[in-house]
Amino acid sequence: MKRTIALAILGAAALVAIGRGAAVDRTALAKTQAALTTEYGQAKDSNFYFVLDVLGRKLELRVRGMVLKSWPLRAMRFWGNPGFAGTVELVRKTTLKAPERIVIKPGDTEEPEPAPAEAAKPAAKGAAAPASPAEFDLEALELKDMPKKFSLDFDNGLRITIKAGAGGSKGLAGTLKDAWHWYIDLPLRNLFGSREGKKISELELTFEQGQEAQAIYWHFFDGIKGIVL
Amino acid sequence: MIKRVLIAVAALAGLGFLAVVGAAYLIGFKQVSAWPPAESVRPVAEKDVSRAERNVQQLEKRMTALLPRGLYIVIDTAANRLYLKEGAKVVREAVISCGSGVVLEEPGGKKRSWVFDTPRGEFSVKSKITNPYWVKPDWAFIEEGEAIPKGLEDRIESGTLGDYALGFGQGYFIHGTLYTRLLGRNVTHGCVRVGDDDLKAVFKAVPIGAKIYIY
Numbered sequence: 001m002k003r004t005i006a007l008a009i010l011g012a013a014a015l016v017a018i019g020r021g022a023a024v025d026r027t028a029l030a031k032t033q034a035a036l037t038t039e040y041g042q043a044k045d046s047n048f049y050f051v052l053d054v055l056g057r058k059l060e061l062r063v064r065g066m067v068l069k070s071w072p073l074r075a076m077r078f079w080g081n082p083g084f085a086g087t088v089e090l091v092r093k094t095t096l097k098a099p100e101r102i103v104i105k106p107g108d109t110e111e112p113e114p115a116p117a118e119a120a121k122p123a124a125k126g127a128a129a130p131a132s133p134a135e136f137d138l139e140a141l142e143l144k145d146m147p148k149k150f151s152l153d154f155d156n157g158l159r160i161t162i163k164a165g166a167g168g169s170k171g172l173a174g175t176l177k178d179a180w181h182w183y184i185d186l187p188l189r190n191l192f193g194s195r196e197g198k199k200i201s202e203l204e205l206t207f208e209q210g211q212e213a214q215a216i217y218w219h220f221f222d223g224i225k226g227i228v229l
Numbered sequence: 230m231i232k233r234v235l236i237a238v239a240a241l242a243g244l245g246f247l248a249v250v251g252a253a254y255l256i257g258f259k260q261v262s263a264w265p266p267a268e269s270v271r272p273v274a275e276k277d278v279s280r281a282e283r284n285v286q287q288l289e290k291r292m293t294a295l296l297p298r299g300l301y302i303v304i305d306t307a308a309n310r311l312y313l314k315e316g317a318k319v320v321r322e323a324v325i326s327c328g329s330g331v332v333l334e335e336p337g338g339k340k341r342s343w344v345f346d347t348p349r350g351e352f353s354v355k356s357k358i359t360n361p362y363w364v365k366p367d368w369a370f371i372e373e374g375e376a377i378p379k380g381l382e383d384r385i386e387s388g389t390l391g392d393y394a395l396g397f398g399q400g401y402f403i404h405g406t407l408y409t410r411l412l413g414r415n416v417t418h419g420c421v422r423v424g425d426d427d428l429k430a431v432f433k434a435v436p437i438g439a440k441i442y443i444y
Contacts, residue, residue, distance in 0.1 A: 026278060
């Protein structure tokens with residue numbers, strides 16, 4: 001009798017476990033299906049797109065389903081309406097000091113400034129050459145000229161602030177400004193609504209290196225589409 | 230008396246501000262607790278499981294079909310790196326030079342201007358040239374403050390592009406360089422400069438039609 005009861009209990013437990021397992025699988029299946037459908041919508045075109053995997057804590061640049069570049073997140077934090085996942089389009093990049101292109105107008109100055117190719121000509125024999133190519137100060141827009149802190153505004157109202165963790169000290173004023181923005185300004189704007197009357201969704205992503213933030217600024221052009229998972 | 234009233238008003242204002250911030254935090258924390266939305270997707274209904282599985286398989290096949298076949302080139306314009314790849318495997322990595330991003334404006338009120346960017350996007354190898362020569366475009370003369378020649382023969386320059394060139398459309402090439410010490414920097418007029426050994430290896434490896442992804 002005892003053995004029968006024990007077997008019945010075990011059987012019931014197994015049935016419950018199988019049932020739960022099936023439920024978990026069906027959820028995973030739904031997630032996979034949704035993720036693949038969304039990504040295929042982007043990947044079938046030749047345009048680059050990004051995938052922000054919030055749970056996987058990484059930001060990726062992709063084309064045709066291939067990962068071109070992956071930036072792991074060091075930290076992230078969020079204020080506002082959490083319903084921002086899905087397909088988004090970058091509307092605007094904002095930074096305190098946006099990099100500017102160098103404009104060359106030959107003939108406008110008394111001595112025309114050398115073009116990059118000219119600056120790159122091999123040095124004459126005996127001339128002291130800089131030890132490293134990185135020492136050349138070129139007239140060019142390079143990765144090092146990109147900002148390490150900036151905001152990306154998307155068409156669904158989501159604003160993502162990108163910054164680097166190892167960017168050095170911001171000073172007392174910078175720290176106070178950041179603290180005011182994150183701990184006072186954003187909560188109040190979230191309570192009363194933003195200026196445009198939209199609910200705010202502000203995500204702050206921190207990356208390990210300054211170069212990672214700079215590369216994101218470089219690669220994320222206006223109009224780039226992406227998927228927020 | 231006035232002093233006491235002012236202190237009381239200030240205290241009330243402070244308390245009011247704290248109350249508002251507290252309310253903002255309560256609402257904010259409630260929202261944040263729902264983020265990230267880990268289980269926002271509804272499970273597939275029991276009866277739809279097989280259909281969903283077929284759909285997933287089909288989507289995976291479609292995604293795989295989008296991937297380039299054989300060898301392909303990936304160029305990172307920010308890091309000035311070229312990767313020769315096959316599937317997920319990097320066959321060769323090379324330090325290169327990409328566009329400087331400089332804008333050249335033609336003097337004399339002619340209103341022509343050029344932006345020296347390496348184009349970004351998906352391309353393919355359209356031509357393979359051994360011992361290429363450079364037909365200097367107008368901007369090359371304008372940049373050097375020289376008069377633009379009328380004859381084609383005055384535009385031809387040999388040796389500048391190295392031993393090989395891979396054309397990928399609209400006058401852009403992956404080619405060699407005389408300025409090898411500037412590999413790794415953004416110095417070009419839009420073309421992609423590669424060192425001799427890497428260029429030879431890439432040139433020999435990729436066929437016409439091979440995909441090029443520049444980002």
